[in-house]
Amino acid sequence: MALAFCGVVAMAGCVAHPPPEGLSSVRFGAVTLPQGVARSNHDLGQDFLDLTFALESGETLKTILRYETPVRVYMGSPALAPYAPDLAALLKRIRVEAGVDIATTDDPASAQIRIEAVPAAEIARIFPTAACFIVPGETSWADFMRDRDSEQVRWSQQTTLQRAAIFLPPDTTPQDLRDCLNEEVTQALGPANDLYRLPDTIWNDDNFHGMATPFDMLMLRTLYQPEFHSGMTRAEVAARLGKVLDRVNPAGRGLPRTDRAPESKAFATALETALDRGASHERRLGAAQLAAQIAAEMRPVDHRLGVALLTLGRLSLRQDPAAAAQDFSDAYDLFSRQLGPKDVRTAQAGVHLAALAVGTGQYDLAIQLANRHIPVAEKAQNAILIAGLLSVKAEAQSALGQADAARETRLDSLRWARYGFGDTDGALAREQAQLAALQHLEQK
Structure with missing residues (x-):
């Protein structure tokens, strides 16, 4: 098929080529999600304190940080102009939901x-594992490079939030840049920590969530309540937090507290x-x-x-x-039990099971799994996951003679693969090759 790309039957050497004009024109629409999280406010209070008074590095903050004035955001780099609608949609969500x-x-x-906009290679030169990042107290890349060895660019040196710079790579995929916008803009407002133990937040470096969640918006809404202001200690915030969250x-x-394994x-x-x-x-x-062993020993076991x-x-x-x-099967069962069938992690495991189903000739099951999880991927605005599920579904349909x-x-x-992967470094081919390996499992 002339328009076919390196599909699910591709092998590792397959190279992705740009599609015809217009096929990569997909874009996620603006959404407003329901407010609130149906978890104990006691647990949510602990999450709030961990997000606002601690950092990934292990440092703790003496006082809470937030903006005490209206926040205005400037994105002037011409290379980022195509993402202005994504930024506008995110800021509207923060206004309405938070x-x-x-x-x-x-x-x-x-x-x-x-x-x-800062090229990905420049970002990697400073922080090799970061796709994008925030620097408090700065306004530009040039200023950050001048000041990066000084104390002033550390979160722990801020007494209030007055300004911050966010650096994004324009030479990445639309999905990656959009995900960076969601994470960095929301964290620039105050909750600077990332926690693997939290299942429903973009502030988790496992990167399953690419858009700010209702949990994230609740944390921001809580932070910007009038009872709180920059300079308050953890004890002062904790004393007011219960009543604020109940409101x-x-x-x-x-709701009762739940047992949770620590970070x-x-x-x-x-x-x-x-x-x-x-x-x-x-x-x-x-x-x-080792990660699986450590996680299996946690009590209780979680996501x-x-x-x-x-x-x-x-x-x-x-x-x-x-x-x-x-x-893959064990991960799917765990996610389904603990997070439910509509969680993005369940859908991520589901695409692997669907590919396995194709590989073992269970084409109807593959289509069933894809249809179950495509709406979840769409709601999570995850183009890579959408593309993977559709790709597996197409292979199953072809095998059933549904040309x-x-x-x-x-x-x-x-369309979604071009948005999620691009074709600059073979990422699309690698992902499709992995799906192919799953589907050819019965040949191994």
Whole structure:
């Protein structure tokens, strides 16, 4: 088929080529999500304190940080102009869902947050594992490079938020840049920590969520309530937090606490090594095994075990496909039980099971799984996941002799794949090759 891309039957050497004009023109529309989180406000209070008074580095903040004035955002780099609608949609969500006075401005001098385009290679030179990042107290890349060894660019040196710079790589995929916008703009407002133990937030470095969630908006809404202001200590915030959360999150009022395993630095280090494309395959595989072991020993076991199993399965697929299939199945079962069938992590495991179903000739099951999880991927605005599910569905339709349906599904998959992967470094081909390996499992 002339318009076919390196589909699910592609092998590792397949190279993705730019599609015909117009096929990559997809864009996620603006949304407003319901407010509130149906979890105990006692638990949410602990989450709030951990997000606003601690950092990934292990540092703690003496006082809470937020803006005490309306927040204006300037994104002047011409290379970022195509993402102006994405920024506008995000800021509208923050205004409506979190109640924060935030908007764009054309005047850089009046902006509290400035967003600047910086090539990915430059960002990697400073922070090799970061796709994008925020610097408090700065306004430009040039100023940051001048000041980066000084104390003033540290979160722990701020007494209030007055300005911040966000650096985004214009030479990445639309999905990556849009995800960066969601994470960095929301964190620039105050919750600077990332926590692997939280399942429903973009402030989690496992990167399953690419858009700000209702949990994130609740944390921002709580932070910007009149009871709080910059300079308050953890004890002062904690003393007011219960009443504030009961007011802004009635869905969590009166719900009992739940047992939760704490954050684990050992798990974080192991998972990050497993996800590091710069590390050797052997080292990554060993780290994934360690992450799974650590997560399995947590009490209670939570979504982190599923994340580790999914990572382990992807890394061991070539060498031990049967073990990988079991890891994918176990991850899917865990996510389904703990997070539900409509969670994005369940859908991520689901695409692997759907590909396995194609590989073992269970075409109807593959289509059923794809249809179950495509709406979840669309709601999560995850183009990569949408493309993967559509790609597997198309292969199953083709195997069942549904040629016309398969052709349309493949074209839809291509549109989302171009948005999610681009074709600059073979990422699309790598992802499709992995799906192919799953679907050819019965040949191994």
